[in-house]
Structures are given as C-alpha cells and as structure tokens.
Amino acid sequence: MRFLIPLAVLCLILSSLILASSASRSTEAPTGFDNKSNGVADDATHQADQTKFEEVEQLSDGLGPLYNAQSCRECHQSPVSGAASQVTELRVGHQGPEGHFRNPEIPIAHGAEVISGRSLVNDRAICPNAAFPNNEIQERVPETETIRTFRLSLNLLGDGFVEALADQTLIELAEQQCKSSHRKICGQVLQVPIVEAPGQMSVGKFGWKDQHASLLSFAADAYLNEMGITNRLQPDEVTKLCNAVSEPNDTPGTDGLSDIDHFARFIRATKAPARDSQLANGPVATKGNALFRKIGCATCHVETLTTAPAGTKINGGTFTIPVALGSITFHPYGDFLMHDVGTGDGILQATREHYGNRVFQMMSGYLSKQDFEGSRNKIRSAPLWGVRLRPRLMHDGASLTLRDAILRHRGEASHVSQQFEKLKREDQEAIIEFLKSL
Ligand code: HEC
Numbered sequence: 001m002r003f004l005i006p007l008a009v010l011c012l013i014l015s016s017l018i019l020a021s022s023a024s025r026s027t028e029a030p031t032g033f034d035n036k037s038n039g040v041a042d043d044a045t046h047q048a049d050q051t052k053f054e055e056v057e058q059l060s061d062g063l064g065p066l067y068n069a070q071s072c073r074e075c076h077q078s079p080v081s082g083a084a085s086q087v088t089e090l091r092v093g094h095q096g097p098e099g100h101f102r103n104p105e106i107p108i109a110h111g112a113e114v115i116s117g118r119s120l121v122n123d124r125a126i127c128p129n130a131a132f133p134n135n136e137i138q139e140r141v142p143e144t145e146t147i148r149t150f151r152l153s154l155n156l157l158g159d160g161f162v163e164a165l166a167d168q169t170l171i172e173l174a175e176q177q178c179k180s181s182h183r184k185i186c187g188q189v190l191q192v193p194i195v196e197a198p199g200q201m202s203v204g205k206f207g208w209k210d211q212h213a214s215l216l217s218f219a220a221d222a223y224l225n226e227m228g229i230t231n232r233l234q235p236d237e238v239t240k241l242c243n244a245v246s247e248p249n250d251t252p253g254t255d256g257l258s259d260i261d262h263f264a265r266f267i268r269a270t271k272a273p274a275r276d277s278q279l280a281n282g283p284v285a286t287k288g289n290a291l292f293r294k295i296g297c298a299t300c301h302v303e304t305l306t307t308a309p310a311g312t313k314i315n316g317g318t319f320t321i322p323v324a325l326g327s328i329t330f331h332p333y334g335d336f337l338m339h340d341v342g343t344g345d346g347i348l349q350a351t352r353e354h355y356g357n358r359v360f361q362m363m364s365g366y367l368s369k370q371d372f373e374g375s376r377n378k379i380r381s382a383p384l385w386g387v388r389l390r391p392r393l394m395h396d397g398a399s400l401t402l403r404d405a406i407l408r409h410r411g412e413a414s415h416v417s418q419q420f421e422k423l424k425r426e427d428q429e430a431i432i433e434f435l436k437s438l
Pocket residue numbers: 068069070071072073074075076087088089151152153154155156159205206207208209215218219222223226227263264267
C-alpha cells in the first residue's frame with residue numbers, strides 16, 4: 001500500500017508528460033480528392049461552400065463586362081473542384097523609357113475608353129449584346145505591348161495550410177536556404193498588402209508572383225478580375241460600359257457571408273493533394289526522392305513545412321488559425337518564395353489590379369517599390385504537390401514534359417539542373433518517376 005501511492009503519482013506524471021509531448025508534436029495534414037473537409041468546416045458546410053465555388057454567374061449576377069470565365073470551377077477543376085486546370089490567362093505590358101515595366105494601355109469602344117492599371121487582358125466580354133448592340137468592348141493586345149505571357153491556373157487544394165504558415169517560417173527558410181547554398185539560391189520574401197486589413201502587410205504566398213498572403217484577398221481579386229463580379233474588397237468595375245447591374249455585385253446572404261467569404265472558407269477547408277499510392281512507395285520513386293534531395297531540388301521544392309499553432313492571428317489580425325489548420329505538417333514540395341530560374345516573363349506585379357484602388361492609393365507609404373521591381377523576373381517556386389495531374393508545366397504552360405521543365409531551370413537553379421543533366425539516364429528517370437508520384 002505504501003508503494004502504491006508513489007506509483008500512482010509516477011503514472012500521473014508520466015502520462016501528463018506523454019500528453020504534453022503529443023500536444024507539441026504536429027499532426028499530418030489530411031490528403032485526398034474526396035471533396036470532404038479537412039476539419040475547418042463540417043462536411044455539409046463545406047459542400048455548400050463548394051456549390052458557391054461551382055456556381056455559374058450570369059449577366060444578371062453582374063458577370064463582366066470584361067471577364068475570363070463564369071465560375072471559379074472552370075479554371076480550378078481537375079481532378080476535383082479546387083484543383084488546377086489547363087486554362088491560362090493573358091498578361092502583357094511594355095518597357096517604359098526609363099527601363100521600368102509599364103502596364104498596358106488597352107483602348108476599347110473605338111478608343112472611347114482606355115483600360116489601364118492592370119497587366120491582365122480579359123479574353124471575354126459580355127457585349128455587344130441585345131441591350132448594348134453598339135458597345136465594342138472586347139480587349140485586344142495592342143502591337144505596342146511587346147512583353148507578353150500566359151499564366152496557368154493554379155491548384156488551390158491544401159492552400160489553407162499554406163495560408164496558416166507563420167511569416168517567420170518563410171523568412172527563416174529564405175535565410176537558411178541562402179546560407180546553405182552559399183548564396184547561390186536565395187528566395188525573395190515579398191511583403192504584400194492584406195486587402196481586408198488596409199495598412200497591414202504579410203508575406204506573399206499565393207499566385208505565380210506571390211501577389212497575395214490571404215485567401216480572402218485572392219478570392220476578391222479573382223472574383224473581380226476573372227469574372228467581373230465586384231465585391232466589398234474590390235468594389236470598382238474595370239469598365240462601366242455595358243454595365244447594367246448595381247454595385248457591388250457580391251452582397252451578403254442571410255448568414256451574413258458574401259460569396260468571397262464562402263470561396264475563402266471552401267479553399268481553407270480543402271484537403272491537401274494525395275500522392276499516387278501505387279507509385280509513391282515503389283523502389284524507383286523512393287530512389288528518385290533521395291536523388292531529388294541530393295542534387296538540390298528540395299532546396300526550393302521544400303518537402304515539409306509546419307503551420308503556426310491554432311489561435312495565432314494572421315492576415316493583419318482578421319483571421320485566427322482554427323484547430324484544423326494549427327501546427328499541421330504538410331508536404332507542398334515548394335518554398336512559396338520568389339526565385340529567378342531564368343523563366344521570368346518580365347511582367348511586374350500589377351498592384352492596382354490585385355489590391356484595388358483604395359489600398360493602391362495608400363500603398364506608396366508602406367510598400368517597398370524596390371522589392372517589387374526586384375521581383376520582375378522572378379516566379380514563385382511551383383509547389384509540386386499534384387504535379388502528376390498537370391499535363392502543361394511552368395507558369396506559361398510551355399513545358400510539356402517533366403524533363404523539359406527540369407532542363408528549363410536556369411538562373412538560381414543552374415547548378416542544380418546541371419547536376420540533373422550529369423546523372424545517369426536511369427537516375428534521371430528515377431527523379432521523373434518520383435515527380436509522377438506527387
Ligand atoms: C479564367 C480562369 C480562372 C478563374 C475563373 C478563376 N481563377 Fe483562380 N487562378 C487562375 C490563374 C491563372 C491563377 C494564377 C494567377 C497568377 O498568379 O497570375 C489562379 C490562382 C488562384 C489562387 C492562388 C492559388 C495559389 O496557391 O497560389 C487562388 C486562391 C484562386 N485562384 C482562387 C480563385 C477563386 C476563388 C475563383 C473564383 C472567384 C477563381 N480563382 C477563378 C485562373 C482562374
């Protein structure tokens with residue numbers, strides 16, 4: 001009896017120690033293409049948010065006047081809603097007299113109006129139509145806009161985990177990467193405005209140019225610029241011509257949430273892309289994974305990252321990381337930093353387009369112009385999760401095989417792609433097999 005009490009106390013101490021260590025240990029992100037929530041929302045809410053994401057907007061909803069598609073799903077759909085697609089968007093501009101990049105000036109309506117302040121060129125327009133038979137508003141690229149590129153649609157599955165990364169995690173990653181590569185590979189951290197928290201900045205992680213840090217900011221930008229739907233964060237139409245619906249087009253429903261809130265919650269609740277289970281554990285992909293690390297691919301295509309703890313406030317204090325996204329380990333095969341790998345299209349971040357007039361006007365005070373200029377020829381490391389599902393590769397979709405994409409890496413990645421070229425053919429094949437398992 002005398003020994004029993006100390007034994008019980010010991011057990012208590014031991015079990016609380018085990019509990020404490022499991023609390024500080026991070027959990028693996030759920031993966032899959034099953035349309036189920038990762039825990040951020042219950043499945044019914046997630047399904048309802050997905051329905052909003054898939055909704056096809058009509059003229060009466062405020063579609064256009066200039067737009068690219070009628071639904072988020074049209075470009076984010078393969079293999080399931082929220083993923084990527086082959087759809088590209090068109091960006092152009094020209095070199096100003098002092099050597100800086102200039103956004104295009106695109107005359108519409110026989111020159112009655114000039115669209116400026118954005119690098120995006122919309123591929124579609126809603127008129128001429130029955131109500132506006134004489135409005136010729138289709139944008140076309142003027143010959144003077146000689147810098148031109150396509151940019152592919154990106155995967156959104158698992159982006160809730162990316163948003164929940166602490167700024168400090170990416171800042172430290174950039175420093176450590178630069179140090180360990182003897183300054184050959186130094187990812188750029190770009191501080192960008194949080195549109196829903198005017199005056200606040202955070203590390204950009206989304207878009208080919210790291211133009212946004214917040215999924216809500218991105219959803220608002222996409223709703224206006226891809227579909228022409230004005231919303232509380234992007235209230236200004238690109239053109240008023242042909243426009244018959246009152247602004248903003250996106251207004252709150254009975255639950256107080258607007259479409260952009262549903263889109264952001266939908267993306268936050270998606271599971272990360274799952275690997276090809278047949279290939280992932282095979283001997284060739286396993287060998288390829290080891291070589292991928294050994295020759296330095298993983299310096300930029302970082303295999304494992306961990307989100308900030310639940311309860312942390314991000315996006316300028318407007319979003320608190322929920323339990324389902326807190327202290328989660330995930331495998332994006334990307335560092336979300338900007339690099340010059342010799343593929344830059346020379347098109348600078350379109351600030352007015354991405355952040356809207358209101359934030360743009362206050363930006364000169366708190367945004368480093370030099371940082372933006374320095375990122376002109378850089379692209380965010382493409383996160384390789386789900387790369388097997390994308391038949392067109394790199395930002396412009398111009399690389400059609402994995403080997404071509406790898407060999408196209410120059411600039412900061414030159415020494416790594418040269419290492420790849422020096423490998424025996426079967427070792428190169430092993431790396432490609434590994435990529436096909438992601
Ligand atoms: C016409 C095609 C198209 C439509 C429609 C579209 N997107 Fe996209 N989306 C893209 C392209 C292209 C990119 C990459 C843009 C870039 O960085 O230049 C992208 C990127 C994104 C990203 C960044 C993902 C990442 O990991 O970096 C988010 C978030 C996003 N879109 C959300 C949406 C939402 C929400 C909608 C609906 C309101 C939408 N998109 C509609 C084509 C589209």
